[in-house]
Amino acid sequence: MEDSARHLMFHAVIILLAGLLAGIPYGRSILKKTNEHLIEAWKVAHAALPVGAILMLVLSVSFSDLNVAANLKWVISIFFIISGYGFMVALLLGPVVGHRGLTSRGPLAAKLVYSGNLLGAITSLLGTVVLLYAAWLNL
Numbered sequence: 001m002e003d004s005a006r007h008l009m010f011h012a013v014i015i016l017l018a019g020l021l022a023g024i025p026y027g028r029s030i031l032k033k034t035n036e037h038l039i040e041a042w043k044v045a046h047a048a049l050p051v052g053a054i055l056m057l058v059l060s061v062s063f064s065d066l067n068v069a070a071n072l073k074w075v076i077s078i079f080f081i082i083s084g085y086g087f088m089v090a091l092l093l094g095p096v097v098g099h100r101g102l103t104s105r106g107p108l109a110a111k112l113v114y115s116g117n118l119l120g121a122i123t124s125l126l127g128t129v130v131l132l133y134a135a136w137l138n139l
Contacts, residue, residue: 019049090116
């Protein structure tokens with residue numbers, strides 16, 4: 001396994017663990033019958049972070065079949081690693097501070113959640129475009 005794939009896998013497992021651990025506050029918020037917005041926020045974190053991590057794991061394994069330059073694989077890895085951590089910050093911080101991060105307006109906490117979402121969205125889009133280019137080179 002190449003270094004880029006190993007790094008992608010390592011960070012994917014960290015994000016997977018964070019998503020699975022988000023099940024703890026999700027379960028507690030259900031048991032305490034807190035407001036629906038908080039329950040939904042923890043539910044999204046508990047579901048979305050493992051999905052993103054699984055995507056990263058699949059990508060890391062598929063790198064061995066991707067016949068492109070090593071630096072292109074690094075670019076893909078870096079974009080998806082940054083994306084994963086951006087979404088992890090947004091999805092775990094959002095329920096704690098009570099903001100969804102859909103707008104940059106509001107207090108610093110809202111801006112941080114928004115920044116995590118924005119960073120995650122932009123870098124996942126860029127990573128996907130570079131991955132599409134790498135896949136096209138392999139046709």
